[in-house]
Amino acid sequence: MITIHHQLCGQCGLCAGVCPVQALALHAWGLEVENKKCTGCGQCVTVCPTGALTSPSTSAGTKADRRPSPNALGEGVRERSKGGK
Structure with missing residues (x-):
């Protein structure tokens, strides 16, 4: 079970982008x-x-080691991290 601490959330959407079962949604x-x-x-x-x-x-x-494996990131996230669109 995941808990969201809304006061800390910057609404970047990275979490929703890496969720393999689309359990997170940014509204x-x-x-x-x-x-x-x-x-x-x-x-x-x-x-x-x-x-x-x-x-x-x-x-x-x-904020421990928060580096996901490359396979955990979606293609769009990988492209943006390289300066793509």
Whole structure:
């Protein structure tokens, strides 16, 4: 189960982009998680630059090694990180 700490969320959308089951959605009013879809893989927690997402094994604001594996990132995210569109 993922918890969103909205006060920390910068609404960048990286978490929604890496979620393999589309359990996260970014809306105009903020981020939403469908915990019934969530598999607990932790990719969203890992990629969040502000520590706004936590799982039972992490705490809010934690900014440990948050580098996801290249396979965890979607093609669009990889292209943007290289300066593409």
